[in-house]
Amino acid sequence: MLRYTLMRLGIFVGCFGVVWGLVYSGLAPRGLGASNGMWVILLALLLSAPISLVVLRKERDRASVQIVERVDRAKANLERNRAQEDVADDAARGAQSQPS
Template sequence: MKEFWIYTLLRLGLFVGSFAIVFGIWFLVADSVTLLWVIVIAFVISGIASYFLLERQREAFAVKVEGRAGKVADKLEESRSKEDTD
């Protein structure tokens, strides 16, 4: 679960940072700021950045999920084999 929260908080941090940068640039260049467009642009930028910058955290999260799924599958198979022998 730790890997999930680390990855999620880093993604959120990238979005907030991207939002602040896009908002600041837009505010300096234009007279009015369209908040919806700032959110959309920040979302796209943070998504692209997270693909490249958070690869290690995403991989750690995937390994953890795969391990947990393997344990559940093993327990399910074990319970099925017990039912077959009974």
């Protein structure tokens, strides 16, 4: 998961560099007034999203498999805990109902 995040961040940084170069060289339009920095960030996000969607498909699939495995383990742990609580509760109720 961290690998996917870092790869996606790398694509954004690369796009940011390209957009920044294009804007400051005059090949892409500048933002209005003091909004130029935000304009460059938005253009970089707009470009990096579809690139990472295509380029990082396999890595995203690997990350989603890892997430599904973690969720399945957590569900199994919860179910195991519930079963242990049920056994303990049944044992406690059984001990209470037996005369001493």
